[in-house]
Amino acid sequence: QVQLVESGGGLVKPGGSLRLSCAASGFSFSEYYMSWIRQAPGKGLEWVSYISGSGTTIDYAASVKGRFTISKDNAKNSVSLQMSSLRAEDTALYFCVRDVRRGSSGDFFDIWGQGTMVAVSS
Amino acid sequence: DIQVTQSPSSLSASVGDRVTITCRATQSIGNYLNWYQQKPGNAPNLLIYAASTLQSGVPSRFSGSGYGTDFTLTISSLQPDDSATYYCQQSYRTPRTFGQGTKVEIK
Numbered sequence: 001q002v003q004l005v006e007s008g009g010g011l012v013k014p015g016g017s018l019r020l021s022c023a024a025s026g027f028s029f030s031e032y033y034m035s036w037i038r039q040a041p042g043k044g045l046e047w048v049s050y051i052s053g054s055g056t057t058i059d060y061a062a063s064v065k066g067r068f069t070i071s072k073d074n075a076k077n078s079v080s081l082q083m084s085s086l087r088a089e090d091t092a093l094y095f096c097v098r099d100v101r102r103g104s105s106g107d108f109f110d111i112w113g114q115g116t117m118v119a120v121s122s
Numbered sequence: 123d124i125q126v127t128q129s130p131s132s133l134s135a136s137v138g139d140r141v142t143i144t145c146r147a148t149q150s151i152g153n154y155l156n157w158y159q160q161k162p163g164n165a166p167n168l169l170i171y172a173a174s175t176l177q178s179g180v181p182s183r184f185s186g187s188g189y190g191t192d193f194t195l196t197i198s199s200l201q202p203d204d205s206a207t208y209y210c211q212q213s214y215r216t217p218r219t220f221g222q223g224t225k226v227e228i229k
Binding site for chain 1: 152153154156158164165166167168171172175177209211213216217218219220221222223
């Protein structure tokens with residue numbers, strides 16, 4: 001069964017740090033890009049970061065670049081998001097997502113975890 | 123960044139109605155357009171990728187069309203289970219961007 005399970009969310013003060021983790025199962029993890037996508041309460045979806053299957057290609061949304069770091073451990077089938085200098089506007093449900101890259105046949109997000117909530121507040 | 127704009131932002135329709143949601147990109151994105159359905163309290167679910175390819179397991183009443191800048195998601199016969207928010211998303215260029223969502227309610 002293909003599954004993604006996030007953990008690590010919680011309440012943190014502005015300027016603080018938090019590390020999110022995502023455990024993958026049921027597919028060949030090293031072959032897939034992985035992304036983090038967030039959703040602020042009552043709002044839409046915002047892509048945050050991606051990492052390639054091997055971990056060598058990484059990119060971030062402008063809103064988090066320089067503050068967030070994505071990493072991937074193919075031996076443990078896990079992907080992480082280290083978040084620092086957190087702001088109130090980072091408050092959101094963070095989804096771990098399988099990021100399929102097929103080029104002209106489609107690039108899309110096909111498997112989503114249930115999300116882990118991050119709240120940034122004093 | 124490529125922006126994608128959905129319309130309408132919400133709609134109310136009856137069971138059995140044909141429902142259409144549109145998505146417009148700020149530049150040509152070929153067929154790099156996906157559609158997701160999100161029900162309250164749940165993660166989004168992929169419905170359509172590459173503008174018109176139905177994801178495995180998705181009912182055939184859902185279909186997608188379009189190329190370039192203008193795209194459409196159609197529900198041919200609305201069912202009670204289709205009450206949800208629908209998002210389009212472009213995958214032509216990073217950052218991947220989503221539309222603002224269309225909330226579909228059943229009358």
